[in-house]
Amino acid sequence: MSSARSGVDVVTEALAEVHGRYGSLSDGRVADYIPQLAFADRDCFGLALMSMDGHGYRAGRCGVSFTLQSLTKPFVLALALAELGPDDVGRSVGAEPSGEAFNAISLDAVTGRPANPMINAGAIAVTALVPATSPAERFSRILECLGRFAGRTLYVDEDVYRSEVETGHRNRALAYLMRGTGVLRGDPVQAVDTYFRQCAVRATVTDLAVMGATLANGGTNPVTGERVVPEPVALQVLSVMAMCGMYDAAGSWMLHVGLPAKSGVSGGLVAVSPARFGIALHSPPLDAAGNPVRGVAALRELSERFGLHLMHNAAPGAPTVMLSTTTSSGRIALIAAQGKLDFTAAERVLFALERRRVGAPGGVVLDLERVTGMDSTAKAMLERALTLLIEGGHDVTVVGDLPFRARGTWRRSTDRAQALADAERSLTAARDPNPDPGRHTG
DSSP: OBBBBBTTOOHHHHHHHHHHHHHOOOBBOOOOOSSGGSSSOOOOOEEEHHHHTTTTEEOOOOOOOOEEEOOOEEEEHEEEEEEOOOOHHHHHOOOOOSSTTOOOBOOTTTTTBSSTTSSSSHHHHHHHOOOOSSSSHHHHHHHHHHHHHTTTTOEEOHHHHHHHHOHHHHHHHHHHHHHHOSSSSSSHHHHHHHHHHHHEEEEOEEEEEEEHHHHHHTTBBBBTTOOOHHHHHHHHHHHHHHHHHOOOOOOHHHHHTTTTTEEESSSEEEEEEEEEEEEEEOOOOOTTOOOHHHHHHHHHHHHHHHOOOOOOOOOOOOOSEEEEOOOTSSEEEEEEEEEEOOHHHHHHHHHHHHHHSSSSEEEEEEEEEEEEEEOOOEEEHHHHHHHHHHHHEEEEEEESSSSSSSSSSEEEEOOOOHHHHHHHHHHHTTOOOOOTTTTOOO
């Protein structure tokens, strides 16, 4: 991952500015309940961003590795979801914010399930779900998955692992409680030991930004190009991160920053701007909720500066419907669209079609020549609309490519003027028994 240093690199400039502004914050405490974590340099602070095109940007100390701790939770959840599906995973762990600390005893009174996969109890349950024939194989699969998200091989800090084993009594207690309710599968001791190893995996801020970008990119690593998990899994993981990733500060985080995120007690934090980028940071001093003080402040400013909040109403681009009219004969509705079509864009096209469509069966020319792409929702909406028009007796012509097959008989054209002329002739000769040779039957 390289850092661009050209004179117009405003992303690196922004990261450097917030790094400089918040690097001197002295609030927070370095976690010490795992003794090895207490040795972290409280002045260490690095930020990294990875875009969907694999462009990397950095500021501060991004080459320092640290144990991921709870930052592994979303990615192991992704592995379990990809292997088992949401229904099976959901029988062992919920998806509701707990409003409690990361190590809280938060088990449902009826089902015995942990509240969500982002608290320790839920993460232990998810780790135990990963299919394997032995604990060693289970951890090997987890380590491999984390490496695929990062785009390189990661490794375990054995000193931190041993430190967790020596002090992780509360996590063992959580595991035994879940075993008692039937939620935890297998041996509680083995499940917690695998979880300790998982938390002790080391990575850098740069690695973590790539991991976040892989979720942002629908499960495909933007650096290696590898499909790590299916897109629906990435969506499910980001949803859980948005609701539960910042523990009992999740509501405040979503209000002020507005991005799916996950923190870890070693001072790491990863946030995801879906379909845009992953951003990560490392700064050991933590606030009362267990989130890095400098990181929360830095990402809050970056979110405000670049309008990253999920609820932000982005500035409109070029209009989707570039032409909506009816021919002089009054018999043909002409709609021309442009850009990439999603639900909102497709709805605008269909609304224009409905407004311009003549009451009695007539002609409809839909010009898609300048449409650059359609998501699955837009395809389904347009396919259904064209089918209804055809079934209603309208003479339908599509200019440009149609990435689906409309049912019924319609016409395809490569030229708008020719399409209008053909539609006029077709309507004039509607009673002609000879079929139009240019018409398609879907």
